[in-house]
Amino acid sequence: xxxxxxxxxxxxxxxxxxxxxxxxxxxxxxxxxxxxxxxxxxxxxxxxxxxxxxxxxxxxxxxxxxxxxxxxxxxxxxxxxxxxxxxxxxxxxxxxxxxxxxxxxxxxxxxxxxxxxxxxxxxxxxxxxxxxxxxxxxxxxxxxxxxxxxxxxxxxxxxxxxxxxxxxxxxxxxxxxxxxxxxxxxxxxxxxxxxxxxxxxxxxxxxxxxxxxxxxxxxxxxxxxxxxxxxxxxxxxxxxxxxxxxxxxxxxxxxxxxxxxxxxxxxxxxxxxxxxxxxxxxxxxxxxxxxxxxxxxxxxxxxxxxxxxxxxxxxxxxxxxxxxxxxxxxxxxxxxxxxxxxxxxxxxxxxxxxxxxxxxxxxxxxxxxxxxxxxxxxxxxxxxxxxxxxxxxxxxxxxxxxxxxxxxxxxxxxxxxxxxxxxxxxxxxxxxxxxxxxxxxxxxxxxxxxxxxxxxxxxxxxxxxxxxxxxxxxxxxxxxxxxxxxxxxxxxxxxxxxxxxxxxxxxxxxxxxxxxxxxx
Numbered sequence: 239x240x241x242x243x244x245x246x247x248x249x250x251x252x253x254x255x256x257x258x259x260x261x262x263x264x265x266x267x268x269x270x271x272x273x274x275x276x277x278x279x280x281x282x283x284x285x286x287x288x289x290x291x292x293x294x295x296x297x298x299x300x301x302x303x304x305x306x307x308x309x310x311x312x313x314x315x316x317x318x319x320x321x322x323x324x325x326x327x328x329x330x331x332x333x334x335x336x337x338x339x340x341x342x343x344x345x346x347x348x349x350x351x352x353x354x355x356x357x358x359x360x361x362x363x364x365x366x367x368x369x370x371x372x373x374x375x376x377x378x379x380x381x382x383x384x385x386x387x388x389x390x391x392x393x394x395x396x397x398x399x400x401x402x403x404x405x406x407x408x409x410x411x412x413x414x415x416x417x418x419x420x421x422x423x424x425x426x427x428x429x430x431x432x433x434x435x436x437x438x439x440x441x442x443x444x445x446x447x448x449x450x451x452x453x454x455x456x457x458x459x460x461x462x463x464x465x466x467x468x469x470x471x472x473x474x475x476x477x478x479x480x481x482x483x484x485x486x487x488x489x490x491x492x493x494x495x496x497x498x499x500x501x502x503x504x505x506x507x508x509x510x511x512x513x514x515x516x517x518x519x520x521x522x523x524x525x526x527x528x529x530x531x532x533x534x535x536x537x538x539x540x541x542x543x544x545x546x547x548x549x550x551x552x553x554x555x556x557x558x559x560x561x562x563x564x565x566x567x568x569x570x571x572x573x574x575x576x577x578x579x580x581x582x583x584x585x586x587x588x589x590x591x592x593x594x595x596x597x598x599x600x601x602x603x604x605x606x607x608x609x610x611x612x613x614x615x616x617x618x619x620x621x622x623x624x625x626x627x628x629x630x631x632x633x634x635x636x637x638x639x640x641x642x643x644x645x646x647x648x649x650x651x652x653x654x655x656x657x658x659x660x661x662x663x664x665x666x667x668x669x670x671x672x673x674x675x676x677x678x679x680x681x682x683x684x685x686x687x688x689x690x691x692x693x694x695x696x697x698x699x700x701x702x703x704x705x706x707x708x709x710x711x712x713x714x715x716x717x718x719x720x721x722x723x724x725x726x727x728x729x730x731x732x733x734x735x736x737x738x739x740x741x742x743x744x745x746x747x748x749x750x751x752x753x754x755x756x757x758x
Contacts, residue, residue, distance in 0.1 A: 267377035268352055290639050292316070296340065310651065312649050348388060351376065382502055383551055403422045499557065503558070507561070519567075627645040631684070634688065688730070692714075
């Protein structure tokens, strides 16, 4: 019996419709990101609690002050490598020093990540559909990652150089790849051990292996030596010494694969597994070796990072980026395999694959308006900033150092960076900082210390549960907007017991006394 021409026409039309839906939803997620990022770009306060400290670091660079320096209550750098900070400082010369410079770098890097994922898949498949689907899948994870792609932190830029390094390792000369991997490492140090092992995928071409490894070690070593020389050794103190103190977190280790990976990209991993089971990936060939090595190393590395105290959901972004590339490759292989099936199965199988891809993206659907900062939060922050400007004396805004600078107050260390110093065993390099903090409490150096949550909820290492703090800063006042517990903003003001005797004390306006328990 001859195939029905109308049936063939209907099948082709069905596949075209599914391809159109997959392409459209992929592009839609990219547009969702652009919408959200644009409406968050100019917000004058933090979108993430660490943005303030990052911006303070950039402000120091713009004003010619060192990024890596001895820790003090004035400033402690974060434990990251420096490229994001210096690139943001360069952008700030054109945009002005503000959150826009940080977010612009992250937003452009994210758009670059979409482009690199597309190019990666297209170079391997020469098909646009799996390439745009891979980029769209990465864009769709934005909301699941709590809108991390465009905030002023190092992650999006580091993922850009990570993807560029992978792409160069696969398609470029190994020396070029080595340079890009050094840039990735100097954007976020977690990538440091990856390249020497990844270059081994070309074990059948030893000259390329040796060239890549030697080049990387030479370039990375030279960059570390130079930065140590330029900072009198403080670069390694923070980048390697501080991060080595992070504790193992069993919860992160156990939940990494079932929750972080399969729970977010379950259908994606299923399609990859089916493609491998059908033998559609030649894992013994040069290309197969690359993806086998890259997947094993990246998933193991990110799992190791995720399993440490302080690692947040952002630690998994590189693993997601690689997985979306693998998804694009698997989808192309499976669709090509379906095209070779008998007529009775061809359309059904291809349709099922396209529906699976559409479902994987669709389950991540979100309202981009959700991530726009609200006028309510902005209003609370503006009221607080006004109070901060009017406050007498020296004020330590523990989690919002940039607010202090904008309000004309002295620069002070961000707690997320200072914590890494206080958690270390006391040494010659940290003793002065610990003593400075104790002296500040006992002498009443600060007219107010402002926290994002009650002092007793901070870990002991932060120093807000010590007798020196509780005795000398026993007056507790609720900050403007303090009832908004679901956002990162100042909530509780701690002041010396005689603060209510200060004339014109701004904290009285619009604030309420919560406690005077420790005052005598």
